[in-house]
Amino acid sequence: MELFEAIAARHSYRGKYQPEPVPREDLQRIMEAGLAAPSGCNKQTTSLIAVDDPALLSEIYGIMDSFCSTAPAVICVTTKRIVAYKDGWGNDRCYGVQDYSAAIENMLLAITALGYASCWIEGHVTDADEQGKRIAELLQVPEDEALICVLPVGRPAEEMKLVRKKPFDMRARFA
Ligand SMILES: Cc1cc2nc3c(=O)[nH]c(=O)nc-3n(C[C@H](O)[C@H](O)[C@H](O)COP(=O)(O)O)c2cc1C
Known part of the structure; x- marks a missing residue:
């Protein structure tokens, strides 16, 4: 798929997933795309864990109690607090x-x-109920990393519901 097609086709999906497993090579490609992203001062503070083992997935879904619990794989995103630089007042800047x-x-x-x-x-995942902390413990994430996001991955079994976006002119302009 061409880049602009993918940008236009991406929507948050909260329906059921088809049960077929996601090939590991696809999960790897997706994670490589994530790790190719820019990071402030190239500190590369983000790490990723793909989970496709059904037993582990059901433990994660037990913690999350989420609409995504039919997805055959998830990618968990963790972040590590690394100081990028100190600003002019000596404050730590972290990105x-x-x-x-x-x-x-x-x-x-x-x-x-x-x-x-x-x-x-x-x-x-990051709210007071601390699902991320419990999933991190399950996945043995190091203590200096926080698990902040879960991305389900799978083929959709239902129609994608689209949200309404404000028109271009309300949010962008030429100076
Ligand atoms: C920082 C951030 C956190 C989000 N957290 C959730 C979430 O916990 N649950 C959820 O269903 N959607 C979550 N979303 C998805 C947004 O609700 C969604 O992007 C927004 O409604 C626009 O819809 P779209 O993704 O289809 O364009 C999150 C999005 C962002 C950027």
């Missing part, structure tokens, strides 16, 4: 959020380009 956001968008586009569906699931 972890920007870094993982760039990585996630690259992966969502790669997922779309390969014909799969997904959704950026961060809300409950």
Whole structure:
């Protein structure tokens, strides 16, 4: 799929998934797309864990209690607090959020380009119920990394529901 087609075709998918496993080479390609994203001062603060083992997946879905629990694979996104530089006042500047956001968008586009569906699931993962912390423990994520997002991956079994976007002119202009 051409890049602009993938950008236009990407939508958050919250329906059921087809049960067929996602080949590991596809999961690898998707993760490589994520890791190819830019990162502030090239600190590469984002790490990824793909899970396709059904037993492990059902433990994750038990923690998440989410609409994505039929997906045959997930990619978990972790971030590590690494200081990029100190600003003029001596404050630490960290770009972890920007870094993982760039990585996630690259992966969502790669997922779309390969014909799969997904959704950026961060809300409950990082909220007070700390699902991310429990999934991190399950996946033995090092203590200095936080698990902040889960991306389901699989072929959609239902129609994609589209949200309405504000028109171009309301959000972008030429100066
Ligand atoms: C930082 C961030 C966190 C998000 N967290 C969730 C989430 O926890 N659950 C969910 O269903 N969608 C989540 N989304 C998806 C948004 O709801 C979705 O992108 C938005 O409604 C626009 O729809 P679209 O992705 O189809 O363009 C998140 C998106 C972003 C960028």
